[in-house]
Amino acid sequence: MPKIERAVAPYMQVVTHIRGQITSGELAPGDLLPPDRALAAEWGISRATAQKVITVLKTEGLVETAQGSGTRVARTVPLHHSGYDRALSVRRTGKIYSEGEYARITSAGLEPAPAEVAAALGIAEGAPAIRRVRVTYSAQDVALSMSTSWLDGALSSAAPALVSTERIREGSWHYLETRTGRSVVGAQDRISVRLATKEEAELLALELPAAVKVTKTTLRDEDGLTVEFGVSVTGGRESVYDYAV
Structure with a gap:
């Protein structure tokens, strides 16, 4: 049962909750949202506050309203991929991409760990590390992002699917946890801008x-x-990141 926390404006708490359901894929494009009266009853807020929630979601391009058909998740949802969004998507759906997107593992295997990777993983530079490269595409087959995952190469014996380009149907986090007992519980994102490498430009069609x-x-x-x-x-x-202040 959802619950209002008074430290943050009630309407923003509801917006954040529904936004999370949409960006994680729990609510898919075209899904119907509860009417404002039902939303108000569910969250214990006024109907005016519920209407404000719908207005904010509509302004963000996440929902659409039509006379006589209610409020639905927009057919084309803007992408909000903060670290929190990705983690929420993995926990709810087992995927890091949103409804309508799909991904391909373009390469996977063991490679010597570069200095930055070795420092992050706590292994020696040049030691074997798992490298998985994924390209995420839109429903229109447009390359949206390229991501490279690095893990300690010692995990490859217990979790051999990590060095294969075959899809891990239960999701890599769940697979890793069941195979090694290690569960992801925290994350940190560091964001910067630079020029693309030749490999990145080729995969992203830049x-x-x-x-x-x-x-x-x-x-x-x-x-x-x-x-x-x-x-x-x-x-x-x-990239658009929304948060309460």
């Missing part, structure tokens, strides 16, 4: 020189140890 946004993500287990170090590269797209 014309060099091209600027890209780079998100370096460190995923940690309950002991605070790094499970995975990831580098996500996105070119030519706007």
Whole structure:
């Protein structure tokens, strides 16, 4: 049962909850949202506050309203891929991409760990590390992002699917947890901008020189140890992050 926390404006708490359901794929494009009266009753807020929630979601382009057919999730949902969004998507759906997107693992295997990767994973530079490269596409087959996941190569014996380009149907986090007992419970994103490499430009269909946004993500287990170090590269797209202040 959803519950209002008084530290944050009630309407923003509801907006954040529904936005999370949409960006994670729990609510798919075309799904019907509860009418404002039902939303008010569910959350224990006024009908005017519920109407404000719908207005904010509509302004963000997440929902559409039509006379006589209620409020539905927009057919084309803007992408909001903060670290929180990705983690929420994995927990709810087992996927890091939104409804309508799909991904391909373009390469996977063991490679010598570069200095930055080795430092992040706590292994020696040049030691074997798992490298998985994923390209995420829109429903229109447009390349949206390229992400490279690095894990300690020692995990490959217990979790051999990580060095294969075959899809891990239960999701890599769940697979890793069931195979090794290590569960991801925390993460940190470091975001910067630089010029794309030749490989990134080819996979993302960019014309060099091209600027890209780079998100370096460190995923940690309950002991605070790094499970995975990831580098996500996105070119030519706007990112929108909403939060309460």
